[in-house]
Amino acid sequence: MSDRRLTPELLLSAYATGIFPMAEDRDATELYWVDPRYRGILPLDRFHVSRSLAKHLRRPDYQVAFDTDLDAVLDGCADRDETWINNTIRDLTRALFDDGYAHTIEVWREDRMIGGVYGITLGGAFFGESMFSRETNASKIALVWLVDHLKRAEFTLFDTQFITTHLKSLGGIEIPRKDYRARLAAALTVPTSFLSVAFETDCQAILHRMTQTS
Helix, strand or coil: EEEECCCCCHHHHHHHHCCCEEEEECCCCEEEECCEEEECCCCCCCCCCCHHHHHHHHCCCEEEEEEEECCHHHHHHHHHCCCCCHHHHHHHHHHHHCCCCEEEEEEEEEEEEEEEEEEECCCCCCEEEEECCCCCHHHHHHHHHHHHHHHHHHCEEEEECCCCHHCCCCCCEEHHHHHHHHHHHHHHHCCCCCCCCCCCCCCHHHHHHHHHHC
């Protein structure tokens, strides 16, 4: 698909039907639609916090924020040898961010972002787009905060698109396309939003909630 034909509205419609766009690389001028036979999801009630991750969460030398620097998160996610985030993906994500559909969770150490994750929201579905980590467990910390936030906001679906070893260690699974679309259809009817609850700043409160269900 030509990048010029893809609008934020069309992108949201695509997510609502279960497909998403990617670019071959950062310099690509075209996008293609992806509809995996098996979809990665992170069940919100099965998120696993290991002892080593809990230890990192208790450290006092980092801060977590949300929606403060989308461009820095995109830069971090695209900072690898091969990336599907091209200029059009960036522009569309920025437009969705400005309209309240895209959100970030950012992990900071002093004035440096050391990890983060971003995604798109529709109803009770969160479509995880990408994450990055510049220090050990930084992206996992971002995911802990994100999962806790989604659960408190009563989201029902965390779509990860694909499954990696990293996500499997946290409880991620693969489900058939048919099952994913059924879960998606149900999630889209949930009357919530990412901003329906306050952002948590107390790590101990998050850790208590997460370890109760890990």
